[in-house]
Amino acid sequence: MSKTLGNSAGQLDQKFRNWCLSNPSKLYGDVVFENVAKVRELQVNCIRDFNETASDIFDDILGGEDLNVKNNDASDMIRDQGNKVYQKKQFKAAIDCYNKAISHAKDDSVLALGYANRSAVLFQMEEFKACYRDIERAIMSSYPQNLVHKLLDRKGKCLMKLSHFSEAIITFGEAIAMAKKNISDETKLRPFINEAQKGLKLCSSKKSSSVQMVNYFDSEESNLPMLTGMNPKMPAFSKAVKITYSKENGRHGVATRKIGCGEVILVENSGFNFANFNSRVEVCTHCLSPKLDLIPSPLSANDMFCCTTCKENAMNSYHDKEARLLSILENSGLGQEEWLISLRLVLSKSLSFFLEDS
Numbered sequence: 001m002s003k004t005l006g007n008s009a010g011q012l013d014q015k016f017r018n019w020c021l022s023n024p025s026k027l028y029g030d031v032v033f034e035n036v037a038k039v040r041e042l043q044v045n046c047i048r049d050f051n052e053t054a055s056d057i058f059d060d061i062l063g064g065e066d067l068n069v070k071n072n073d074a075s076d077m078i079r080d081q082g083n084k085v086y087q088k089k090q091f092k093a094a095i096d097c098y099n100k101a102i103s104h105a106k107d108d109s110v111l112a113l114g115y116a117n118r119s120a121v122l123f124q125m126e127e128f129k130a131c132y133r134d135i136e137r138a139i140m141s142s143y144p145q146n147l148v149h150k151l152l153d154r155k156g157k158c159l160m161k162l163s164h165f166s167e168a169i170i171t172f173g174e175a176i177a178m179a180k181k182n183i184s185d186e187t188k189l190r191p192f193i194n195e196a197q198k199g200l201k202l203c204s205s206k207k208s209s210s211v212q213m214v215n216y217f218d219s220e221e222s223n224l225p226m227l228t229g230m231n232p233k234m235p236a237f238s239k240a241v242k243i244t245y246s247k248e249n250g251r252h253g254v255a256t257r258k259i260g261c262g263e264v265i266l267v268e269n270s271g272f273n274f275a276n277f278n279s280r281v282e283v284c285t286h287c288l289s290p291k292l293d294l295i296p297s298p299l300s301a302n303d304m305f306c307c308t309t310c311k312e313n314a315m316n317s318y319h320d321k322e323a324r325l326l327s328i329l330e331n332s333g334l335g336q337e338e339w340l341i342s343l344r345l346v347l348s349k350s351l352s353f354f355l356e357d358s
């Protein structure tokens with residue numbers, strides 16, 4: 001492994017080696033490694049010295065790269081592929097293409113087209129909440145005004161399916177108004193208006209049973225099961241479990257009372273997650289949720305998030321640095337999953353976590 005690093009880590013490795021050569025006093029030198037504790041102390045001191053004296057050592061490499069690997073042409077091309085499989089009613093394949101088109105989009109106008117096309121698939125899949133979110137995202141990302149009547153018509157149908165009849169009536173009205181502005185050909189305008197009016201009529205007849213509108217952008221509650229009572233010493237366990245030790249079995253859990261069939265006794269979040277390469281842009285980079293309407297990373301074309309909360313949590317810990325390092329690692333031949341898992345783990349925690357956690 002070290003041979004691989006030595007051979008191909010490129011500029012980053014060379015920078016670190018130069019720092020080592022010019023700071024011999026901060027390295028181990030002739031110190032005798034007396035015991036594990038002494039070695040750890042030396043390692044901690046070395047990391048601390050490196051961080052204090054050379055925290056900006058890689059800035060010219062990281063700052064000089066074109067870090068935004070997003071590309072509108074690539075987005076357009078992948079979206080076209082999505083259109084082809086959508087026409088064949090291969091909805092999952094179409095979602096995968098539109099996800100990639102969305103993650104590659106550099107400009108809002110291109111991003112909006114990706115959202116709008118994905119919303120069409122989601123409507124066919126009867127995923128009306130996700131469809132509604134994508135339509136709203138497309139409109140907020142400057143979807144072309146001369147086409148927006150189609151999107152508003154889909155939004156009206158979505159609201160109707162979600163039983164928000166009052167909001168659907170308003171939206172169908174907006175769709176008709178925009179169509180009158182956008183479509184000059186009467187033979188095309190009339191069928192559009194007739195279709196929207198059908199929706200209007202249906203919603204008007206059901207208006208009294210309209211369901212109150214909710215914010216479909218709110219993060220959905222975690223679907224992790226709840227413990228009935230938390231173990232005071234080990235919060236991931238329920239109180240129904242006690243951790244104990246015996247010579248024969250080592251450390252193990254035992255029931256403190258009768259545990260019912262199906263009762264949840266352990267719920268624990270993982271320290272960090274990492275999607276394998278085949279699943280990238282199919283699941284949330286942060287929590288691995290396989291949501292159908294993922295949103296793009298602002299930095300990388302290879303990462304998507306299930307919601308703004310995951311995006312912000314990732315941005316506030318590892319994602320900023322990881323996205324900036326990724327292209328360098330890949331260009332250095334170090335883009336393998338095992339390296340990136342280690343990188344995610346290291347970047348997910350602060351330096352103090354590694355220095356102080358004994």
Ligand SMILES: [Zn+2]
Pocket residue numbers: 284285286287288289305306307310
């Ligand atoms: Zn997530």
